Amino acid sequence: MASDNLEITSIKEGGSLSVKDLDVSYFMGSKNLLPACKNVQFDTKYGESVGILGESGAGKSTVAYAVMGLIEPPNVATGQIIYGGKNVLAMSQQELRHFRWNEVAMIFQAAMNSLDPIATVGKNMDELILDKGVVHSKHEARQLSIKLLTTVDLSEEVYKMYPFELSGGMKQRVIISMALATNPKILILDEPTTALDTITQFSVLSTIKSLKSEGRVGGLLLISHDISVQAFMVDRIMIMLKGLVVEDAPVKVVMENAKHPYTQVLTEKLKIDSSKKSAASPTAASPMNGCPFANYCPYAMSRCWDEVPPLITIADKHRVACFLFGG
Ligand SMILES: Nc1ncnc2c1ncn2[C@@H]1O[C@H](COP(=O)(O)OP(=O)(O)O)[C@@H](O)[C@H]1O
Ligand SMILES: [Mg+2]
Numbered sequence: 001m002a003s004d005n006l007e008i009t010s011i012k013e014g015g016s017l018s019v020k021d022l023d024v025s026y027f028m029g030s031k032n033l034l035p036a037c038k039n040v041q042f043d044t045k046y047g048e049s050v051g052i053l054g055e056s057g058a059g060k061s062t063v064a065y066a067v068m069g070l071i072e073p074p075n076v077a078t079g080q081i082i083y084g085g086k087n088v089l090a091m092s093q094q095e096l097r098h099f100r101w102n103e104v105a106m107i108f109q110a111a112m113n114s115l116d117p118i119a120t121v122g123k124n125m126d127e128l129i130l131d132k133g134v135v136h137s138k139h140e141a142r143q144l145s146i147k148l149l150t151t152v153d154l155s156e157e158v159y160k161m162y163p164f165e166l167s168g169g170m171k172q173r174v175i176i177s178m179a180l181a182t183n184p185k186i187l188i189l190d191e192p193t194t195a196l197d198t199i200t201q202f203s204v205l206s207t208i209k210s211l212k213s214e215g216r217v218g219g220l221l222l223i224s225h226d227i228s229v230q231a232f233m234v235d236r237i238m239i240m241l242k243g244l245v246v247e248d249a250p251v252k253v254v255m256e257n258a259k260h261p262y263t264q265v266l267t268e269k270l271k272i273d274s275s276k277k278s279a280a281s282p283t284a285a286s287p288m289n290g291c292p293f294a295n296y297c298p299y300a301m302s303r304c305w306d307e308v309p310p311l312i313t314i315a316d317k318h319r320v321a322c323f324l325f326g327g
Contacts, residue, residue: 015185015218016045017067017104018082024062027074036062037243040079041311044186049212049220051230051251053266054240060223061109063240064188067221068106069096101132105184109191109223112171115163121149121174122159129181148177151216153207169200176208185218187211192222193229205233227266231255236317239263242292245311249318259320262293272296291322299324 022040025033037059044050052060062071069088071077081088083103091099100106108114115124125145126138135141146156152173163171172192179187189208193201209232212220222233230237231251238248239260247260255267264270273296291297294304304323311321321327 015047015103016043016083017186017219017221018043018080019063019067020080020082022063022066022077022079022081024059024066024071024077025075027076033076035243037066037240039308039311040240040245042238042245042248044219044221046185046218048236049222049234051222051224051234051237052240053224053227053230053237055225057242058240059243060225060240061190062243064106064190064221064223067188068100068104101182101184103184104186104188105179105182106188107175107179107190107192110195111175112168112195115171115174117163119162120159121161121163121166122146124163125149125159125174125178125181128178132182134181144181145177148180149174151180151211152177167200168196169204172196172204173207176204176211180211180216183216186221187217187219188221188223190223191225194224194226201229202232205229209233239266244292244308244321245319246291246293246322247318247320248311249320253315253318259314259318259325260293260322261297261299261324265296270298272298 019040019042022037023035024037025035028034040063052063054060065071066077067081067088069091077089079089083099086095088099122142122145125148126141129135129141129144135144146159149156149158154170154173158166158170158174166174193204196204211217220234222230224230234251236248236250237254238245239262240246241262247258247263254263258264258267258269261270265272290305290307291309294300297304301323309321309323310327311319312325312327313319314325
């Protein structure tokens, strides 16, 4: 149905991101700032899928908001997020408007509930496409919407349906297709399948994976607390705990040869004393004076409570923040 000039282009280059010394704090009233992530540092390159893994409150979404330039006063983001030679944190509103959607698009947590319930899927999509200036006529918007729906393995019929007529998986596919409308080079997905049952979850994830391998997006940044989702989807996983990156390694290394005791717990290579676990929640916001895992770690030394271990490179593409490995 769609004409060929509306071909969804494949991304051949771009999409690399360099995050340096990123600190984000949320304003909590009067003079209180709550640190949500600290000293976050990572690079992604074209073609890479990178995961951010960690439990609720670890700071995963905060990193994504910062990358999108969405941390606004009175909240504070410092450091550098370099994309195309520019620091996102220093971009003007005009530059940000282009950057968001055209360069990097984000699917927010629970985005599938954001479809306008009283408009058809087609109307939801056409409006976005016209609003972002991807095409300029209703006719072209319709053609592109239908093409996008088929890209995420939905039938053309979905165009005429209302959101309440769709299953959760279908709604999430619609949202993914909308994020592709502007041909973003990087797609950030925040817990994209958390609300879905397991089978649907992996079916939607498979579609995202194919979009990536077909070059429809140049890079993925996937936020998920679920290690099986990460292992299925990404090349490399960064593990966050209490706002800090504690380990960053290729998936295989994370699954088989993780070094940080917290990652070993996540991958079930290490059991921790559950009586210690109740002492304090690792997700509770607290000043980051020492290692975020010190209270639970069977190997903790006194300095682990006094100093934050630096994230050091211990092998090719493998970084860990733990005094057992130096620093
Ligand atoms: N808008 C906000 N205002 C205040 N605190 C926030 C806000 N968003 C997140 N936080 C806090 O920042 C920390 C990290 O949150 P978040 O990035 O959402 O973690 P995650 O995505 O890993 O669950 C948490 O302590 C959370 O309560
Ligand atoms: Mg989150």
